[in-house]
Amino acid sequence: MKDVQSGPADVALPIDRVGVKNLSLPVRVRTRDDKEEVRHTVAEVDLYVDLPAHFKGTHMSRFIEALEGWSEALDYVSFKTLLQSVCDRLEARRAHIRFRFPYFLTKKAPASGSPGTMDYKVTLTGELEDDQLTWGLGVDVPVMTVCPCSLAICDGGAHSQRAIVRVLTRHTGFLWIEDLIAIAEAAGSSPVYALLKREDEKVVTDDAFANPAFVEDVVRAAARALSDHPQIDWYRVEVESQESIHNHNAYASIESENEL
Template sequence: MEDVQKSQASIAMPIDRVGVKGLRLPIVVRDRESGTQHTVAEVSLSVDLPAQFKGTHMSRFIEALEHWEHALDYNSFRTLLDDVAERLQARNAHVRFEFPYFLRRRSPVSGANGMMDYACRVDGYLKDGRLTFTLGADVPVMTVCPCSKAISDEGAHSQRAEVRIRTRFDGFVWLEDLIEIAERAGSCQVYSLLKREDEKYVTETAFANPTFVEDVVRETAKGLSEHPKIKWFKVEVESFESIHNHSAFAVIESQPA
């Protein structure tokens, strides 16, 4: 049968990335407490396309996933990227997995257990045989505005913020490490289950530790920079303001190692 994808492109222009996204796949990730955790990822895969080719072979991305072992770690990720590049005859390949990661959190006073989910992601970019591997987590925290607290006779405005971490590292880093660094940076940790005594604790703890979005991003960056294995990071904090019709945000990116 005719291979139309390999025919001459009418516009001879290289494409940086072409591929598929929105795929859902069961995967296994490493869990510090239990060893492994089963979850579901949304996957995107892409490659570069030289100027002379009309198109890429989309079915080969799916074939690569079907032959992959579904256990998400550095070595298996490298294997998947190598396979994608080989099947598509590409110099560069990119794979992204976005998935919920679950941790059971104990409420601070009552000790009641509740499951928290964190949006995590892994990116792999294979360029000329060299793999760049990035691990990330989006972590909710509570913040209380220091300015509002300082100028108000009663109370202060508080809101949920999200700490978005992206890291590169040597060796192995637990997702729990990233999550815990972020949670320590806010006015207080966020929980899924709070009894009245827990809510009292969270409110009082947060109001005793007011934080601007700038404080949260700096504290997170400090924690990441002190991690012995992390060699590069980018952290963005977005505060979903409760008294404004907009968000506040702050970003810190480290220098490449």
């Protein structure tokens, strides 16, 4: 049959990214605490290649074929294998991919030890060019914050709220999702939990009020920890506080000065 896509383009301009978006794919993600264990989840996948000026179009079915032929757990090697397969199938010089998925962890309450399932929104990106993989990992982490100003001016009380710490990194080698979650949670006044008994609520509240933090404090603490991480080459951290007594959200961000 005639291969229309490989024919000449009406407008001979190169395309930076062409491909497929919003594919749903079951994936397996390795865990830090037990490297042989995997978490099952469903990812939304975007997959692209560059297209030279002389080609009219790309072969969309080959993206799907690459995904269907790939069934490994997500790690550095399998990610690179998938992108290389895309480059080979599409005869492309450069391939891009993005996975977005919920990552589930069992988290024990601080006093009772009661287990509860937490979900974290994860983004995994990759670009392969000339056999060199550049990849990034991001995660959205909820934390609790207590306002230092409110605590200082009120008699025995202060307003508190949930904040989202959004971390995006570029790194060398493999970086665990759990590492970024730990950095984000440590930056807030307290972590949040899926299940809390009364004794747990007391511990969380007491700890949070002993560690009040503005949104500026949270973003700086997270940025410092990301800067100190030996595998992280670049990062951007954003903190958005869902204010409990204001009709707006508070926001702060810091981006690494290192080049991507």
